[in-house]
Amino acid sequence: MYDMTARQRALDLYASGLTFSQVSRATGISRFSIRQWASRAAPSPRMTIECPARDSRLDPSRPQADYAYLLGLYLGDGCISEGRRRVFALRIACCDAWPGLILECERAISAVMPHNRVSRVHAPGCTSVVSTSKHWPCLFPQHGPGPKHLRPIRLTPWQQEIVDAHPWEFLRGLIHSDGCRITNWTTRTVGGVKKRYEYPRYFFTNTSTDIIGLFTATLDAVGVQWKPASRSNGGFNISIARKDSVALMDAHIGPKY
Template sequence: MHVHDTAIRHRAVSLLRGGARNADVARELNIPKGTISYWKHMDRAKHGECPGRPDAQCPRCDGRALDRAAYSYLLGLYLGDGHISHYSGHRVPNLMITCADDWPGLKNECERAMKAVFPDNSVCRVRKQGCQNIKVYSKHLHCLFPQHGPGRKHERRIALEPWQQSIVDAHPWEFIRGLIHSDGCRITNWTIRLVQGIRKRYEYPRYRFANKSDDIRRLLTDTLDAVGVEWTVLARGSDPFNISVARKASVALMDLHIGPKH
């Protein structure tokens, strides 16, 4: 990943402080617009000017209405490819979902879900090599994502609170889609069979999900059971980290509600 000179960063911040637009600064300095946006945010955070209204309300603390379907999807994304950080100098923590550049539709869906769940907060994209981090800052992240804690997710217990489970029960496909969009995929498998002595190649679609956390895999399989999708465990060696959906009827049901990433 390219590291920009400190003088260039100071020049960019100076231009932004002077009222220049992000796109104009990016064009003048030949730096990606996402990098300029990130520098602008870091400068605002340093001066106590983080995005987001100070009176932004929380569904848990203040009883604000919550887009439950969007939250169910965002929860799935968070459990797969998200984490919450609280950098030094920032007044509030940030939720970041990492989305690969191969899936532009996924980045758009993630951003829409964040904006729906946090309507009073700014959502931004930070470009990294091969991906973008979709981010939102809010002092209520721990209220909405109590699964946050020290260490990696697969090294600690992950369980949904009763209020989260009720949302997943009401919007199971959104939760499944979030998990598949983060740590899953739809692929085409093939096999060779002998038919009347002739070797023939057969292809068939399959959904796969891989995650080291036993708890997160169990959350997926429990929800698959609830919607009538049959699944199996694909163990590589002694590590049963892969969930597979390959039966024709179950794949068709997944195609109806999930579909391939895009």
């Protein structure tokens, strides 16, 4: 992959009268690439896009808030798989019960990688939002072989800076992937009469201790109180039930839709 500066220099040298071989020796770029560029009036944006994660930071032209949200979705229900010619597919699995989530996922992917097509792959009860690029592992260095809960999941310094700057977007992505907002109820006897009381709460469930740690650390940073809840079939469950904390979550996240 070559950036626009390198491509334009090669085209300028070719336009000056040098042969493909001479331009190749002068620039270190293959003759095949130079010939392809010269045969087109202008390279397409898809071919000329640079890596969006360079110099240990996210390219400032990419919206950091959308990236924080997409990072939460990826850590919850996302995966990256390698195809031919080292082109990688990002897949975010979304439940069909939440069409708004599917739209939000598509919007975030398009904002972070605007020159790449976003498509849907349907399965019973589920839709995977998919986009291919050579640079998805650069954007999500947590990618690796095997399930996430079987390998360390750590944020790079530049990712942590984005999460620190946009904690609610990150939490929203995590809740939209592996969380929910529900209404619990309980009964109390008042004056001899049993009354039913309902109250909202948020849950987040994941099998990775590292991802749970990222979630709870970000909750701490925004002042949301939480506690672990029991889970009979494995994994970790985080409950947010205090009235003021639920109000904070409602103001910034809300239920899925």
